[in-house]
Amino acid sequence: xxxxxxxxxxxxxxxxxxxxxxxxxxxxxxxxxxxxxxxxxxxxxxxxxxxxxxxxxxxxxxxxxxxxxxxxxxxxxxxxxxxxxxxxxxxxxxxxxxxxxxxxxxxxxxxxxxx
Amino acid sequence: xxxxxxxxxxxxxxxxxxxxxxxxxxxxxxxxxxxxxxxxxxxxxxxxxxxxxxxxxxxxxxxxxxxxxxxxxxxxxxxxxxxxxxxxxxxxxxxxxxxxxxxxxxxxxxxxxxxx
Numbered sequence: 001x002x003x004x005x006x007x008x009x010x011x012x013x014x015x016x017x018x019x020x021x022x023x024x025x026x027x028x029x030x031x032x033x034x035x036x037x038x039x040x041x042x043x044x045x046x047x048x049x050x051x052x053x054x055x056x057x058x059x060x061x062x063x064x065x066x067x068x069x070x071x072x073x074x075x076x077x078x079x080x081x082x083x084x085x086x087x088x089x090x091x092x093x094x095x096x097x098x099x100x101x102x103x104x105x106x107x108x109x110x111x112x113x114x115x
Numbered sequence: 116x117x118x119x120x121x122x123x124x125x126x127x128x129x130x131x132x133x134x135x136x137x138x139x140x141x142x143x144x145x146x147x148x149x150x151x152x153x154x155x156x157x158x159x160x161x162x163x164x165x166x167x168x169x170x171x172x173x174x175x176x177x178x179x180x181x182x183x184x185x186x187x188x189x190x191x192x193x194x195x196x197x198x199x200x201x202x203x204x205x206x207x208x209x210x211x212x213x214x215x216x217x218x219x220x221x222x223x224x225x226x227x228x229x230x231x
Binding site: 032100103104 | 163
């Protein structure tokens with residue numbers, strides 16, 4: 001069974017700092033990995049999708065890397081802003097054992113960017 | 116707005132009542148997923164549809180839960196005889212996918228259920 005772990009559970013940084021969020025998964029046989037952002041009481045916003053054949057994806061100040069063989073991904077946020085404060089969730093698409101792939105989520109990292 | 120839409124956004128009900136949530140996916144997406152999220156946890160998979168066919172159900176989906184996607188468009192998730200443990204955020208997502216892959220999922224704002 002796929003398990004996804006995100007470290008740290010919470011992170012507080014001053015505005016302007018660069019930061020890294022970590023995600024690890026137990027089964028390296030994944031199809032893709034997706035990073036999401038979730039604001040309190042809201043749904044999930046897709047940030048980046050990395051296919052298993054890719055090493056990284058970039059969108060603006062965000063860069064996500066994938067090392068499938070070691071079961072790790074990182075989300076790098078450059079020049080953090082107070083508006084980046086949210087919970088960041090990592091999810092991997094892997095075989096569910098019931099004939100299809102399924103997205104398994106970590107518990108998230110709660111980020112606070114202090115002005 | 117062409118994103119995933121969920122209704123109602125909030126539902127407060129008494130234990131034992133039935134509730135129904137609706138999800139309207141992105142129009143061209145063939146896959147529709149239901150997830151449940153409790154406070155401090157990541158979303159947990161409940162079920163998914165490929166067009167109108169329900170292809171997989173989680174063990175979390177007890178007999179009190181039923182989901183439909185008639186005509187492969189919107190979907191409903193009904194919970195019968197609600198229990199306090201059903202209190203959670205119910206999230207719907209859609210994707211355009213081929214084969215067994217999930218594709219890139221796009222989520223709605225969720226429907227928060229509180230069972231008193």
